[in-house]
Amino acid sequence: MTEKNEEKLKFSAEISKVLQLMIHSLYTNRDIFLRELISNASDACDKLRYEAITHPELTQGDSDFKIAIAVDKERRTIIIHDNGIGMGREELISNLGTIAKSGTQEFVSKITGDSKKDMPLIGQFGVGFYSSFMVADKVTVVSTKAGSDESWQWESEGTGEFTVEGPLPSKVKKQHPDVVFSTFEPPPQAGEGIKRGTSVILHLKPDQDEYLDTFRLRHIITTYSDHISFPITMTDGAAEPQTVNTASALWMRPKSELTPEQYKEFYHHVAHAPDEPWLTLHYKAEGKVQYTCLLFIPTLKPFDLFHPDRKRRVKLYVRRVFITEENVDIVPHYLRFLRGVIDSEDLPLNISRETLQHNPQLAKIKEAVVKRVLAELKKKGSINPLSREAAQDSAQANASQDVTDDYNTFWENFGSVLKEGLCEAASPREPLLEVCRFYSTAGDGFTTLDAYISRLKEGQQNIFYLTGERIEALRASPQLEGFAKKGIEVLLLADHVDDFWTNVVYNYKGKQFKSVTRADIDLSAIAGEGKAEDKTEAKTDTDAQVLELCQRIKTILGGSVKDVRATGKLTNSAVCLAVEEGAMDFRLERFLVEQKQLAAASAKILEINPQHAIIRSLAAKLADVEAAKDIEDIAWLLFDQARIVEGEEIGDPAAFTRRLQGFVEKSLAA
Numbered sequence: 001m002t003e004k005n006e007e008k009l010k011f012s013a014e015i016s017k018v019l020q021l022m023i024h025s026l027y028t029n030r031d032i033f034l035r036e037l038i039s040n041a042s043d044a045c046d047k048l049r050y051e052a053i054t055h056p057e058l059t060q061g062d063s064d065f066k067i068a069i070a071v072d073k074e075r076r077t078i079i080i081h082d083n084g085i086g087m088g089r090e091e092l093i094s095n096l097g098t099i100a101k102s103g104t105q106e107f108v109s110k111i112t113g114d115s116k117k118d119m120p121l122i123g124q125f126g127v128g129f130y131s132s133f134m135v136a137d138k139v140t141v142v143s144t145k146a147g148s149d150e151s152w153q154w155e156s157e158g159t160g161e162f163t164v165e166g167p168l169p170s171k172v173k174k175q176h177p178d179v180v181f182s183t184f185e186p187p188p189q190a191g192e193g194i195k196r197g198t199s200v201i202l203h204l205k206p207d208q209d210e211y212l213d214t215f216r217l218r219h220i221i222t223t224y225s226d227h228i229s230f231p232i233t234m235t236d237g238a239a240e241p242q243t244v245n246t247a248s249a250l251w252m253r254p255k256s257e258l259t260p261e262q263y264k265e266f267y268h269h270v271a272h273a274p275d276e277p278w279l280t281l282h283y284k285a286e287g288k289v290q291y292t293c294l295l296f297i298p299t300l301k302p303f304d305l306f307h308p309d310r311k312r313r314v315k316l317y318v319r320r321v322f323i324t325e326e327n328v329d330i331v332p333h334y335l336r337f338l339r340g341v342i343d344s345e346d347l348p349l350n351i352s353r354e355t356l357q358h359n360p361q362l363a364k365i366k367e368a369v370v371k372r373v374l375a376e377l378k379k380k381g382s383i384n385p386l387s388r389e390a391a392q393d394s395a396q397a398n399a400s401q402d403v404t405d406d407y408n409t410f411w412e413n414f415g416s417v418l419k420e421g422l423c424e425a426a427s428p429r430e431p432l433l434e435v436c437r438f439y440s441t442a443g444d445g446f447t448t449l450d451a452y453i454s455r456l457k458e459g460q461q462n463i464f465y466l467t468g469e470r471i472e473a474l475r476a477s478p479q480l481e482g483f484a485k486k487g488i489e490v491l492l493l494a495d496h497v498d499d500f501w502t503n504v505v506y507n508y509k510g511k512q513f514k515s516v517t518r519a520d521i522d523l524s525a526i527a528g529e530g531k532a533e534d535k536t537e538a539k540t541d542t543d544a545q546v547l548e549l550c551q552r553i554k555t556i557l558g559g560s561v562k563d564v565r566a567t568g569k570l571t572n573s574a575v576c577l578a579v580e581e582g583a584m585d586f587r588l589e590r591f592l593v594e595q596k597q598l599a600a601a602s603a604k605i606l607e608i609n610p611q612h613a614i615i616r617s618l619a620a621k622l623a624d625v626e627a628a629k630d631i632e633d634i635a636w637l638l639f640d641q642a643r644i645v646e647g648e649e650i651g652d653p654a655a656f657t658r659r660l661q662g663f664v665e666k667s668l669a670a
Helices: 013-025 032-054 089-096 104-110 115-125 128-134 171-175 214-224 260-271 360-380 385-390 394-423 429-435 449-454 471-475 478-485 531-540 544-560 586-594 613-620 625-645 653-669
Strands: 006-010 067-072 077-082 136-144 151-156 161-168 197-204 232-235 277-285 291-298 313-318 321-324 339-344 438-440 443-447 462-467 491-493 511-515 561-566 575-578 604-608
Touching (some): 032 067, 032 128, 032 197, 067 214, 214 232, 260 313, 277 394, 360 429, 443 449, 544 625, 604 625, 625 653
Parallel strands (some): 067 232, 313 339, 561 604
Antiparallel strands (some): 136 151, 151 161, 277 291
């Protein structure tokens, strides 16, 4: 600490790197710095307006919220002031000393150093306050928290450090204790305390004179921030402050009065993101529960989408008064990618957030919003990529492809989040499944469950699926061989959430979900290519020689397997692993073992292909006493091979290597 009561603090290395990248590479349009700072000021006013409902003393003598902008051409400064909630010392450090995004580390790890390649990443990350360094070589923030008498100052040149100083002497309070500070008479400067709220003072770079022009700033405000519901005033010190924006809640205005550009700029305000909304949903619900919704789905995936906190970013208002966007269950966690506003006409204003959480009106709003969002998603994704042949002409087919590609963009960003809802008992599972997209063996693109059902084979009662790490690996799995031979489609599920919802969702529109890894699958009952051959193969299941081989292998492997059985679902492979009906699939079990929720993996069923050359050869040698050692080694090799294919650990890698090496040597010597 210095004599001025000033403390110097350093940004972390990763924050400095991100900050420098944002300063120099972030936007080609630098005008957005003002939009971001005004949005922050609006949020601060919203928060205090809510707090004042239960603590009216916080706004005593200054209850009219506003945002004021002052230009000082002599000092080359722009000041953005709000009389909102304000910040104390610790909040200045935590809010401005770090970039408050949970995905910062991931963001930094993906930065290439090439501005053009990094732009999409930056767009997902968002910036807010730090965009001010695009036009300023020094930024000073003076803030007084509502209810406090202390003003604190944060200052940085956007390099490796920042300073925090205070408490500051309050020039304004000494002169006029009840002055409404946002009139800027006189304008605040660095080192002077303020009555309440926050002043951001931008010391402009030498080449940014254009932002000292009040007409230019006025144009920026009307373009990007006209929707802000608090008055935004402007002065250059010589004239009386004038209100620049319309200061009305945009979501309450009729859709017919709003332009796509106004929706886009409001999205930028509530999402604090520079991309454009992929979907805009604006409607007013009337009836037993009345509310207005203006919701957006982003085009780009936010970096904190998979943060463990799973925070939701929809702002709740009650009769135009901001309540909260956190800790209230207004939208479910699986819709946390939504951004926007829900404004209720019925909820009480003076209710605590804790009580509000259990309000039945809120539950009804949530249910209705979920239903509406899923209906809109169903409409957007109504064209199935595997059904385009149904189009009557090429123009129609092209249009179908465009709609599908657009929805696929959404699904690749947010599909795994949306599927989290399938794990929740209270969620509308069938409407959720209707908007889900899946890879399958029927093609390279996505399909829907309805399209899958339309392609069911005669006698097929199940929706077959296979879970795993990667789509490419799943397509090569031996588990699919028998299904591919008969032309039976299988869903390929590679998201981690797939391991969970498939254990709690049992059917869709009368068809049961069934993993192809189950040991009780009988493909002979399903019509398809090679039906007669399948019946012949099915008879081999009772062949005495095969049954004897199964018993011998089971004896050899002992407790390493639960059972050894013949199967008709393999064609090219000799063996595969399977699990019993009701048991956990491989990947879910591995996950639970890794998380110490299971002590160890369970023994699996080894399924053998009675038509494979290796299996036939082994069966023929059962009576040969001299071949017993080879049969034992081959049994272990086949079992270990099956474990490798399924991602299971080999019990004894050294023994596996020794056996494999021995057979290679014999083969070369023959």
